[in-house]
Amino acid sequence: MSASDQLSNRFAQSNALFERASRTIPLASQTFSKSHLQWVAGAAPLFLESAAGCHVTDVDGHRYLDYVLGLLPIILGYGDPDVDSAIRDQLDQGITLSLPHRLEMELSERLVRLIPCAEMTRFGKNGSDATTAAVRLARAHTGRDRIAVAGYHGWHDWYIGTTSRHLGVPQAVRDLSVSFPFNDADALVPLLQQGDLAAVVLEPAGATAPAPGFLQRLRELCDHHGAVLVFDEIITGFRIGLGGAQAHYGVTPDLAAFGKAMGNGMPISAIVGRADIMALMEDVFVSGTFGGELLSLAAAIATIDKLERQQIPQRLWHHGDRLRNAANGLAEKRGLSDVITFKGDGWWPRLHLANGPVESATLVSLLRQECTAHGLLLASSFNLCLAHTATDAIFDETVQALDRIYAEVRDALESSDPAGRLRGRPVQPVFSVR
Numbered sequence: 001m002s003a004s005d006q007l008s009n010r011f012a013q014s015n016a017l018f019e020r021a022s023r024t025i026p027l028a029s030q031t032f033s034k035s036h037l038q039w040v041a042g043a044a045p046l047f048l049e050s051a052a053g054c055h056v057t058d059v060d061g062h063r064y065l066d067y068v069l070g071l072l073p074i075i076l077g078y079g080d081p082d083v084d085s086a087i088r089d090q091l092d093q094g095i096t097l098s099l100p101h102r103l104e105m106e107l108s109e110r111l112v113r114l115i116p117c118a119e120m121t122r123f124g125k126n127g128s129d130a131t132t133a134a135v136r137l138a139r140a141h142t143g144r145d146r147i148a149v150a151g152y153h154g155w156h157d158w159y160i161g162t163t164s165r166h167l168g169v170p171q172a173v174r175d176l177s178v179s180f181p182f183n184d185a186d187a188l189v190p191l192l193q194q195g196d197l198a199a200v201v202l203e204p205a206g207a208t209a210p211a212p213g214f215l216q217r218l219r220e221l222c223d224h225h226g227a228v229l230v231f232d233e234i235i236t237g238f239r240i241g242l243g244g245a246q247a248h249y250g251v252t253p254d255l256a257a258f259g260k261a262m263g264n265g266m267p268i269s270a271i272v273g274r275a276d277i278m279a280l281m282e283d284v285f286v287s288g289t290f291g292g293e294l295l296s297l298a299a300a301i302a303t304i305d306k307l308e309r310q311q312i313p314q315r316l317w318h319h320g321d322r323l324r325n326a327a328n329g330l331a332e333k334r335g336l337s338d339v340i341t342f343k344g345d346g347w348w349p350r351l352h353l354a355n356g357p358v359e360s361a362t363l364v365s366l367l368r369q370e371c372t373a374h375g376l377l378l379a380s381s382f383n384l385c386l387a388h389t390a391t392d393a394i395f396d397e398t399v400q401a402l403d404r405i406y407a408e409v410r411d412a413l414e415s416s417d418p419a420g421r422l423r424g425r426p427v428q429p430v431f432s433v434r
């Protein structure tokens with residue numbers, strides 16, 4: 001059997017499902033970042049079947065150590081017993097009822113206790129629900145229309161219109177949002193001076209930590225110019241610490257959006273913030289059929305309680321520091337440290353690729369190809385969950401796999417045709433905002 005036959009055999013079920021899904025599902029995926037665009041299609045799994053702890057199994061029966069974690073909702077692990085039993089218990093009592101339920105308060109009170117800016121809360125299903133609610137509230141509060149953004153804030157018009165994926169967003173809407181560079185408060189000054197900025201919306205930390213004084217300066221600028229400061233804590237929330245980046249860096253925004261890790265995989269998000277602004281929701285229309293869906297509320301309460309009880313954010317941070325240092329040590333050993341580095345604090349070590357012997361699009365494809373070939377599902381970062389820390393064997397398995405992966409990548413880079421080592425179509429970036 002030829003090498004390419006072996007490969008199409010290895011992913012036969014994935015490839016067949018891809019063909020079938022493509023007939024009725026645009027992109028054959030619900031999510032850009034989970035689609036075939038992100039992998040060396042033809043030489044990668046495209047569909048998963050099941051998950052447990054920190055492992056996933058693809059539809060062809062191959063098992064991977066998962067460092068994607070569904071794009072970060074999983075913080076405890078797949079099938080966490082405490083969260084799953086809370087969901088099962090609630091299932092017996094009903095999923096979506098006809099009037100509000102006690103669990104709404106129970107979760108709300110936890111967020112108010114843990115998150116500095118949270119005086120009131122409202123739940124949604126996606127991060128985009130929460131960031132869009134923040135923007136509408138900020139516009140209602142200030143009577144202004146324009147929004148400044150830094151980071152990624154979801155798929156809705158007001159934000160996605162600022163990116164290269166703005167097809168379908170009216171120009172009139174695009175004109176109301178402007179992006180500014182993270183860690184450059186001076187860039188905001190002329191925008192704020194125009195006097196029509198309703199909100200400054202940013203990821204308070206991410207690929208890069210905020211420079212000393214940056215968040216504080218934004219706080220002062222927003223106060224001075226009457227704009228609402230919104231932290232998008234969809235990723236930082238519950239990972240950087242239970243109170244989010246705002247507690248960690250000691251700067252309190254007016255509003256903040258939380259989601260992802262909040263329910264260990266269940267669809268739930270929250271907009272939280274100052275009572276006087278949040279109370280505008282008595283009139284401002286932020287309202288959905290599933291805001292009080294009970295399986296997600298029960299999951300979020302169980303997740304947050306466990307994170308707090310076992311001080312899990314600190315454990316994940318420590319684990320991430322170890323993993324980043326070990327990965328960078330291996331890159332050094334294989335002579336790759338100029339082109340492959342993990343950077344950032346341990347709560348979310350991010351992969352940085354530099355153009356070296358090949359452009360970074362080829363490098364990212366080579367790296368992802370070798371990761372899946374060696375049993376790691378790894379994209380742009382070490383996304384961590386409690387299950388990764390359960391035994392040293394998981395750490396060791398990761399380090400041993402990375403050593404072999406880096407050896408293959410080094411070998412490809414030293415060859416006369418690195419791109420020729422790709423066994424499928426290269427990765428196609430969705431866009432780059434971070």
Ligand SMILES: Cc1ncc(COP(=O)(O)O)c(C=O)c1O
Binds near residue numbers: 259
């Ligand atoms: C920082 C940030 N904000 C907002 C969102 C949007 O969240 P969702 O995809 O749940 O709508 C995301 C999603 O990746 C995100 O990373």
